[in-house]
Amino acid sequence: MFVRLVGKELKYLFKSVIFYLLLAVIFLFYITQFAPPAPDSTFGPVDEMHFIYSKLQSDYEKGMLSSVFLGISARLSEEQRQFIKEAMDKMAPEGLEDKRKGEFAVSYEDYLQIMSELDSKLGGSTYYGDGNRMDLLNTENRYGYKPIDNPEEEMRKIFAMMYSDYSRGEIASYKWIMGRTIRLSEEQKSEIRKAMDAMSPDGFELYSGELKGAESSGKKDITFNVTYEQYLNIVRNLDKKLGGGTNYGDMLRGDILTTEKTYEEAAADFKVLLEKDRLTNAYAREYADYMGITAGFFPVFLAAFLLIRDKRSRMHELIYSRSVSSSAYVWAKYTALVAVVFLCYLVTASYSTYVFARIAAVNGYQIDYLAFYKYAINWILPTVLFTVSAGMLMSTLFGNGIAAIPIQFVIWIVSLWPLKGDYRLFKFVIRYNEVSNYNEYMRWAAEIGYNRLFFVFISLTLVGLTTLIWSWKRGGSNVLPAGFAKRCKA
Amino acid sequence: MYCPQDLLSAVRHNARISLRFNFLAAAAMTLLTPFIFSLKLLTYNDMAKIGEIYLTMTGIILISCIGGIDERVNVHEISFIKPLAHVYIFALRMLTAFIVEFIMIACIMAVAELNGGDFPFWTVTSGVWISAVFFGLVGLTVVNIANDLAQGYIAAFIYFIFEWFTKGKYTGDFFVLSLLNGSFDEKYRILAVIAALTFGNILYVRTKS
Numbered sequence: 001m002f003v004r005l006v007g008k009e010l011k012y013l014f015k016s017v018i019f020y021l022l023l024a025v026i027f028l029f030y031i032t033q034f035a036p037p038a039p040d041s042t043f044g045p046v047d048e049m050h051f052i053y054s055k056l057q058s059d060y061e062k063g064m065l066s067s068v069f070l071g072i073s074a075r076l077s078e079e080q081r082q083f084i085k086e087a088m089d090k091m092a093p094e095g096l097e098d099k100r101k102g103e104f105a106v107s108y109e110d111y112l113q114i115m116s117e118l119d120s121k122l123g124g125s126t127y128y129g130d131g132n133r134m135d136l137l138n139t140e141n142r143y144g145y146k147p148i149d150n151p152e153e154e155m156r157k158i159f160a161m162m163y164s165d166y167s168r169g170e171i172a173s174y175k176w177i178m179g180r181t182i183r184l185s186e187e188q189k190s191e192i193r194k195a196m197d198a199m200s201p202d203g204f205e206l207y208s209g210e211l212k213g214a215e216s217s218g219k220k221d222i223t224f225n226v227t228y229e230q231y232l233n234i235v236r237n238l239d240k241k242l243g244g245g246t247n248y249g250d251m252l253r254g255d256i257l258t259t260e261k262t263y264e265e266a267a268a269d270f271k272v273l274l275e276k277d278r279l280t281n282a283y284a285r286e287y288a289d290y291m292g293i294t295a296g297f298f299p300v301f302l303a304a305f306l307l308i309r310d311k312r313s314r315m316h317e318l319i320y321s322r323s324v325s326s327s328a329y330v331w332a333k334y335t336a337l338v339a340v341v342f343l344c345y346l347v348t349a350s351y352s353t354y355v356f357a358r359i360a361a362v363n364g365y366q367i368d369y370l371a372f373y374k375y376a377i378n379w380i381l382p383t384v385l386f387t388v389s390a391g392m393l394m395s396t397l398f399g400n401g402i403a404a405i406p407i408q409f410v411i412w413i414v415s416l417w418p419l420k421g422d423y424r425l426f427k428f429v430i431r432y433n434e435v436s437n438y439n440e441y442m443r444w445a446a447e448i449g450y451n452r453l454f455f456v457f458i459s460l461t462l463v464g465l466t467t468l469i470w471s472w473k474r475g476g477s478n479v480l481p482a483g484f485a486k487r488c489k490a
Numbered sequence: 491m492y493c494p495q496d497l498l499s500a501v502r503h504n505a506r507i508s509l510r511f512n513f514l515a516a517a518a519m520t521l522l523t524p525f526i527f528s529l530k531l532l533t534y535n536d537m538a539k540i541g542e543i544y545l546t547m548t549g550i551i552l553i554s555c556i557g558g559i560d561e562r563v564n565v566h567e568i569s570f571i572k573p574l575a576h577v578y579i580f581a582l583r584m585l586t587a588f589i590v591e592f593i594m595i596a597c598i599m600a601v602a603e604l605n606g607g608d609f610p611f612w613t614v615t616s617g618v619w620i621s622a623v624f625f626g627l628v629g630l631t632v633v634n635i636a637n638d639l640a641q642g643y644i645a646a647f648i649y650f651i652f653e654w655f656t657k658g659k660y661t662g663d664f665f666v667l668s669l670l671n672g673s674f675d676e677k678y679r680i681l682a683v684i685a686a687l688t689f690g691n692i693l694y695v696r697t698k699s
Contacts, residue, residue, distance in 0.1 A: 018640050025648045032656055180536050297651075301644040398511075405643060406515045406551055410522070413544070 001324060005332030006339075013340045018302055026294050026344045033290040036283075036351075039358040043279070043365075045266035046100050049111055051141040052133070053091055054099055060084045067127055070135060076122075083121040087114050087128075143266035145258035151228040154257050158235060159199060159222065161247065161256070163207045166192045173245045174252060174418070188242055195238045199231060200224050251422060269437050276438035280356050280371035285441065287352055287372060288379040289419075289432045291345055295383040296429040297412045299341045303391025304404035306333050307470060326471035334388060334463050341384050342376075349376045379430045382452045385459035386428045393466045396473070423447040425454050500582060512555035513590065516548040520594045529602040534609040537602060538669035541618030543654060545595055546625055546667070550646040552591055553626025556583045557633030557642060557691075576699035581692055584630075591626070592619050617669045620677045620684065624666055625650050627687040634694055 013019050037043075046054070059065055060081055065074045076084070091111060096102035106114065112130075119129035127136040148154045165171045166189055173182045184192070196204050203222045226234065239249035247256050261269070273282050307330070349372035360367045368374075387408065394404035412429065419433035423444065430448060432441075523529070527540050592615075599615045625646045633642030650666075658665025658676075664683070668676035 017636065017638070018644055021641065021644050021648065025644075025651070028648075028652060029655070032652075032660075180533070183531060293655075298644065298647070301640050301647070305640045400511050401640065402511050402515055402551065402555065402643075405647075406519050406547065409547055410519070410526070414526075 002328045002332050005324070005328060006336045009333050009336035010340060013302070013336060016302070019340060022298050022302065022341065023344050025298055026291065026348065029290060029294050030348045030351075033293075034287050034352075036355040037359065039355070039362045041359070042100055043359075043363065044100065044270040045143050045263055046141060047263045048137060048141070049091070049104055049108065050096075050100055050102070051137065052111075052115070052128070053088065053096060053104075055136070055140075056084050056088050056091075056128075060088065065122075065126060067136060067140065070127060070132075070139060072127065080122055083118055087118045090114050143261040143263055144269075146261050146265060146269075147254060148257045148259050151231075152224070153259075155199065155224050155226075155228075155231050156222065157257060158231075158248070158253075159196060159203060159224075160207075162192050162196050162238075163204065166196070171242060171246055173243065182243070184242075191238060191241045195234050198234050199226055251418065254421060255418070272439060273435075273437040274365060277441075278368040278371065279360070279365050280353070280367040280369070281375075282435045282437060282441075283356065284349075284352070284371040284375040285379075285432045286435050287349070288375040288430065291348060291376070292380050292383050292429045292431070293416065295341070295345065295380050296387055296415060297408060299337070299384055299387045300391040300404055300408040302337055302341070303388040304395040304401035304408075306337060306392055306395070307466075308395050308399075308401045326474060327467045330392070330467040330470055331463065334392060334466075337388050338381075338384055341388065342381055345376045345380050345384075346373070349373050378452060379448070382455040382459065383429055386455045386462075389459040389462035389466070393462045393469070396466050396469050399473075420444075423451040425451060427451065428455050500579070512551050516552040516591075516594065519548050519551070520545070520598060523598050524601060529598070529607070530605045532602050532605075532607040532609065534614065534672070537599065537607065537609045537614045538617075538672070540602075541595070541599075541614055542621055542667040542669050545598060545618050546621045546650065548594055549591055549619075549622025549624070549626035550629050550643065550650065553584070553587045553623065554629030554633055554642045554646055555639065556580070556587055557630045558637050558639070559583075575696070577692055577696040580695045580699075584688065584691070587626070588623055591622050595619050595622065613674055614669065617674055617677050620680050621666050621669075624680050624684055624687075627684060627691070631687055631691055634691055634698075 059076065063076050063081060065072055065076060067073075091104050091106055091114060092102065093105055096104075104111070115128045115133060116130065119126050122128065125132065127133055148157065165184070169184050169189065170181050171184055171188075173180055193204065200206075200222050203224075206222050224231070235248040235253065236250065239246050242248070245252070247253060273279060352372045353369055356367055356372075357369070359365065390408060390411075391404045394407055395401045397403075411426075415427045415429040416431065419431050421444065423430065430451065432444070432448075523540065523544065526544070527536075532540075595618050596615050599611055599618075603609070603611055628649050629642040629646030631642075632645040633639055636642070653661060653666050658668070658671070663676055664679055665671070665676050666680055668674065
């Protein structure tokens, strides 16, 4: 009976326009947000010389100097294009076979000389000149950030932030979906000052240069007379006193305590990403992040009207009078809907696997072919289970499908931020919005695991509750399948 | 002939039947606003976020439902043959919903302003109202054509989520949530689209009934 009901529901869902609208939004999101890389994309960090060589090549081919980040767009004359070609030929007379790792014919010092000469020939002030080239590298060729792991450096950065907030009289605060700047009251300012004095009694004076003979570089001479644990207590208390949601709290402090990676560090991280994550696991996490957003809301449009449909088509009295148990009926509908919704994510996971298989073939990488499926099952499926079960419960409770939509919207929107690092048990959408390596992911793996198990459990409980309410509305007591009920009575 | 009393009676009755559960849901969302977001000392950017991302939803919930009310309760065969053309009733329902939507948004903006908010009240209120009505009309149009409430809702929400996450990359000068970018210019174009959708829906209902 259960299998037959699932089959019937599946047939109905595949004929439903809303299912295809759901499929459309999932694909739209996939294309516009995740957008898998092209097979010939470069992966991994590129050092300065290789990046500049690629830039020279691009500018030569397009016949213009252009940088979106620096707001530069200037056509090159034929003579100027030849200057660029000469610079490229000096760096690599026979071209570069490997855009990321190919050997150059010049040393770094010679390369700097070539860039300086090219800048002069192009009229000066181009992004190949010394000063502007660093701006270009800092905007178009960043290597990412790493957490600060030196306690002293961390305390120094937080102290600097405290001084800045105190001086400006404002603080950044983040609650729910909104980040905003809050004006500090005198009491709040004095709390910041107290925290600073607790960390370093003369630190504030050194920063403000009030101490006789102190120069601005005196900031480096600040000494802290607290241990790291004491410092953590200070900043946590400060966050509470400032109303929570500030950069001093545990949730957001990690995001600002970062420093830029060097090329060598980025290259080492990429090696770990290839060896431990096999590339696809890292991208699968980003995929599950984006797809999880759709899984947290859109299935509710199908779920909310799943049981109401019978009432709308005036078939509910007929269904109530049938011998099918309430649990078989409700669970069959739930199973069918979850299967159909999850199928959409399996399709996108399959396509992603295909794309990365081509990338692996072009670049010679070893990938994990099951990565996208693993993260779809572990991260997205619990979200789908919860969204569908919550939608069914709310619509059954209120007797109206509309009720489920705004409620689901509110709980969904609360789950969407921050973009990483918050997996408390009310966050039913897993956000992990970066392609980071295995070691970074392992910081959160356990928390994510508990979160997912919790939501699977909650989802099944909600479906159980839905069954009870539906059965009560039905006016009968045959919640359980007939055979099971007989055995219980016996 | 119809006197003002009849009109008032029609407004009251239609407000009661077209703004029932959807009104409660939209009102609940609006009333929850001060609890979800602190409405103290908010700036233009803060109000734009609250309005465009959160309050806009009330438009979808309130306005989409107006489509196909009579069909859903199976009284359309009776209501369509009444002396007063059904299209006037439909237009009345739309107007009522637009006004209720404006009142709800204005209330929240007023509370924010009274709590020390620093933002252009009428610009933000009207901008958010335009977004809410636009998405509501998208839903209403789909409901009218497909005669399915769920399809109307999902179409409106898909459009909204798409606009929000792509930040106007694909809609350009017709970016609905333009207050997020600090711009009101797009709202005039959206207002023109609202007028077209309103007229289109009225024409469609007139033809159908």
